[in-house]
Every structure is written in C-alpha cells, then in structure tokens.
C-alpha cells in the first residue's frame with residue numbers, strides 16, 4: 001500500500017519471449033508498460049488489466065495473476081466502473097476553520 005508504480009507508454013513493447021504485447025507489469029520492480037499507438041480505449045483497458053495483475057501480486061495471489069482471462073475481466077470491470085461513475089464520489093474535505 002502507498003507504493004508508487006511507474007507507468008510508461010513505449011513503442012514496440014515485447015514480452016521476454018519476444019512476443020508483441022499490449023502491456024506488461026512487474027510488481028517487484030514497480031512498473032507498468034503499455035504499448036504506444038493503441039487507441040485510447042484499448043490503452044485504458046490495458047492499463048486496468050496491468051493494474052489488476054499488480055493487485056493480485058500485491059496480495060500474494062500470484063496464481064490468480066497468471067489467469068489472463070480473470071485479470072482481463074476484472075480489469076475491464078474496474079475501467080467500466082470508474083469511467084461510468086457520475087458525480088464526485090470523493091469530494092475534498094473542507095478545511096476545518098479555527099474557532
């Protein structure tokens with residue numbers, strides 16, 4: 001918790017095996033990389049997908065993190081929930097004025 005993750009959009013993103021991928025995430029090193037050139041919705045979906053990988057890693061559920069179908073479904077649902085919410089769920093607290 002409270003950890004910073006570096007997010008980069010990079011051209012020609014490839015996995016270690018050389019396969020072209022839309023995104024990669026590494027919990028130990030604290031980064032997410034996304035492939036440059038995707039349209040905005042695909043880029044955002046990839047971002048939430050990679051975040052979901054890191055969430056599973058963060059809570060020690062590595063096996064779930066390897067389940068790409070689950071990760072993709074949950075990432076897509078987070079994206080939908082956040083993008084379709086209306087109003088300000090977390091308004092800034094007003095400063096407490098001195099009496």
Ligand SMILES: [Zn+2]
Nearest residue numbers: 049053068071
């Ligand atoms: Zn994935």
